[in-house]
Amino acid sequence: MACVFVELGTDVHIDGSFEAAIHEGVRRGYTDGYLRKSIVADPLRRGNTGDNTPAAITVHLVDGDGCTITVAPKGFGSENMSRIQMLKPADGVEGFKRFVIETVRLAGSNPCPPIVLGVGVGGSFDKVAYLAKKALLRPLDVPNPDPYYADLEKELLTAINELGIGPQGFGGRTTCLGLAIEQMPTHVAGLPVAVNVSCHVTRRASAAL
Template identity: 80%
Template sequence: MRTIQAAALTDAVAKLCIQANTHLPEDIVAALDATRQGEPWPLAKETLGLLWENMELAEEKNLPVCQDTGMACVFVELGQDVHIEGNFEEAIHQGVRKGYGEGFLRKSIVGDPLRRVNTEDNTPAAITVRLVPGDGCKVTVAPKGFGSENMSRLGMLKPADGVEGVKKFVVETVKLAGSNPCPPIVLGIGIGGSFDKVAYLAKHALLRPIDQRNPDPFYADLERELLREINALGIGPQGFGGQTTCLGLSIETAPTHVAGLPVAVNVSCHVTRRATAEL
């Protein structure tokens, strides 16, 4: 049994909160670079150039790449042979509190969904824990702004809707979102499971680098097909038109009931943020 001090978890989460908000992942940077060079529509190309400049300045000056520094979504893969010495959840909340304070990041969390009083430290975090074999602890912080989160959708389709129904739902989600989520966007798509599980699948899919296809060839082909259809919509960067509406998308699936076909689409903007550390 390996012991990890809660304080070490707090420090890791604090650093990841700052890193995720100021430095985009390599796969997102590469996709933005490729699209800004390949986009043929002049206004879209200019817009992508401005987004690229914003990203470079954020990294150079260690400033947030987006003014909405998001809800801190913390994903933990916790080894079953690990013991956390101290309060596990409070250690994560304290890490968010510390990171958003030391990083001078905008605090956006309200303690009650209807009474709307800001907690003033961006806590509590949204914590998801998965137990895995071994004695490691992998922590990923993925801040999620709500300009894009609000455009996400979940549908309980019928099995008879099949793959065409899933494609229609995903493309319709992007159409309805339009320019609201600050495209170009990134999509996490969940298929299967239950009402609650499919939403998790969609959010978790955003953690996979967009240059890595689903290991199942059937779903890898579906990812490519959906990406082509979405970029053919012509919404373009910030809604100004062009062929760059979506930088990439990832699909995650789970077994489901014979009578169901849950589908969820988690929409993220071009500043899809995530940072990972292993303790």
């Protein structure tokens, strides 16, 4: 699935349908590039659209007169291993860590490890899933700017690699290549957590217009 993230400046004026243009770009890219068409028109009745559209588009408004588009193709062998949980505040950081590690353990060899993990915490039911997907856009060598979460990233990466799942599930010390956490404020009564699993070929490309 072509996941497209857009940072759109508030001073930008677009003639025509912006979303239609993105879908057309995806259609041309997958058709002209002979890429596999994986999108079905309806989740229950199925039926392939034949051109990998529509794309999954997320638009974030920012200051300025620029537009940055990031495309991150996402396979569902790994996407299907992703999980979301509305934890209780009392579960705290230990419950958060258990859920992340358990997600990888349950996934086993299914997502074609070594994997890359995007983890979201906070927000609401829908926002935490967005945070987890957004976390996959961060380069593996860039830690969370908050030292608390940067330390959690290191701790979780170590714990996951100690599971011994290894490449393709054959065992070993490299189950996860990288892990990124994105966080945001949440309701006093909640602790939403989402883990978006991605395989070793986690890809993304950006262009500033």
